[in-house]
Amino acid sequence: MLHMKCCPKCEGDVALNKDYYGYYVTCLQCGWSKDIPKNKVSSKSSHDKHSKLALAA
Numbered sequence: 001m002l003h004m005k006c007c008p009k010c011e012g013d014v015a016l017n018k019d020y021y022g023y024y025v026t027c028l029q030c031g032w033s034k035d036i037p038k039n040k041v042s043s044k045s046s047h048d049k050h051s052k053l054a055l056a057a
């Protein structure tokens with residue numbers, strides 16, 4: 001996945017990657033990289049659980 005001109009350093013193109021530890025983004029132009037916290041993903045899944053519960057009730 002590519003995010004055009006999202007780099008805070010050079011405004012280059014940023015790619016979303018995934019490894020064993022989770023997601024991270026890297027800039028294709030300058031090599032800037034940043035980890036994306038895992039709790040961002042888990043909070044989304046708990047939201048799904050909540051919506052499922054609301055549906056059952």
Ligand SMILES: [Zn+2]
Pocket residue numbers: 007008009010011012013027028029030031032
């Ligand atoms: Zn950059």
